[in-house]
Amino acid sequence: MKNNGKDVVLRLEKITKSFGGLMALNGVDLSVEQGQIVGLIGPNGAGKTTLFNVVTSLYKPDKGDVYLAGKKITGKPSHQLCHLGISRTFQLVKTFLSLTAFKNVLIGAIYGHGMRGRQAREEALEALRLVGLADKKEVVTAHMTLSDRRLLEVARALAAKPLITLVDEPMAGLNPSEIINMLKVIKRARNERNVAILWVEHKVDAIFRLCDRVAVLDYGRKIAEGKPEEIAQNKKVIEAYLGKPPP
């Protein structure tokens, strides 16, 4: 499916998900084109992580559908989605702690993409190099810093050679220099791999600097979507973040 001449990689159609009485997502539409970086922002509890969890089938949506490269993939098991081209990172980092950095990424190459033998090892090294962890490849993940683990998750997600990767707050808990480094890595990932990136982040300035488009969630609804400069001016968005100004 084309949109302004570019392929739409991921398209969400009216995604609705509630937990008991709480509507975590309410009719969310979103699409991401090939090679695009799309930012997804919104206050705490807006439903950003829930949206990722619905896309990767950790949760089943109550309503709505997910399309990958035009094919409906709603509810397919997580591991199949990874084969089909969706990889992700986690807000609360999930690395395989007892394994080395290299083996973590190797899992992405072998199981995420289906590579074997030397090809898989080369891809794993290449992904580690891309995030700048090549010289730490033999370090056991349990001994790595939070920043390195977040980079490692990005490398593992890229080693699966996805069409799109979903990154959930890759900068949370990082210091300013680590944040600058992460920014470079995300940019490099897009430029070298031409992978689409859907990026949840609270560091709004970073989002505005790098994203092609930004979508804003608030209480499970998409309240705005557009170019970063438009979103920065959007009244609804400012209200969602700062609260309504007194009349």
Next chain:
Amino acid sequence: MLQEPLKRKTHLSIALALVFFFVIYPLLVDAEASYLVFLFYTAFMYVTLSQGWNIAAGYAGQVSLGQHAFFGIGCYVTAITWRAGTAGYLDPLAMLMSGAGAAVVAIVVGLPLLAKLRGDYFALGTLGLGEILRVAALNGGSFTEGAAGISIPSDVYQSIKPYYFIALLISVLTMLSLWFIAHSRIGLALVAIREDETAASANGIPILRYKILAFTLGAFVTGLCGSLNAYFVFHIDTTGAFNLNWVIMPILMVILGGVGTFVGPVLGVFSLIAAFELIRLLTPQLHPIFSGAFIILVTLFLPDGIMSYLTGHKNRLLHKLSPFKWLALNK
């Protein structure tokens, strides 16, 4: 490990030397009268049982408390096929069928349990399996001969040597299989599942398939041991076949040696057998109390097992596995 080919060569030499020793030992002594030959036979059985538990629990993080179910199935398949005349004495085909029987039950029971239950509940479910099968065998009518059990004419027995060598062979094959699995892409998937299921499946690992694989392989080798045991005791009843010892002892041995390690369980088997023998020699009356205390002390204060003193790796894996998590409170 890969950058230490020398070390690997040393390990291989030690392993070969040990196997060589075990192969010639019963030929050098009067095997029928030697208590040590019997102890070694027991140790080989426990090596297999321990690794059968370790592959699912230690590597894949799926703690089964139902290994005695698979052992019992192995016992009964062998006893029943023998009684029916389908299998002979120490018949390899009957042994394979016993392993396969256990494996089939592991798949049938594992599919729903592993798909639906996490952690503690999987452990409880498997514990239930052992009890259900024990009661089923008790009420199996002429098929299992109920509480009386199935007796097999013992006049075919000639020597302990065939048992010894078969047990040794099974344990060596189990160790070899585990080594290849642990160093292959399968081993990588199992450890990933143990470390983080959600991340494993998000990274393309079909977690249910691999959990079932580990659980089933463990059941298969446990069933083999059950079969050999049936040939050894010549009388199979529910209390012997589905005895909780067949699950408790392997777990203790693995924990003592080092859960989720390759060599640890072997060290655990030999140390625990040695320790129990010593205690038994010194104070026959106090045996159960001593061994009970010993077990509790080990699980509390040596969670990384003997292996951690050799390798220096202390990852507290035991305290991260589901039914053992409460132990971490004591630290």
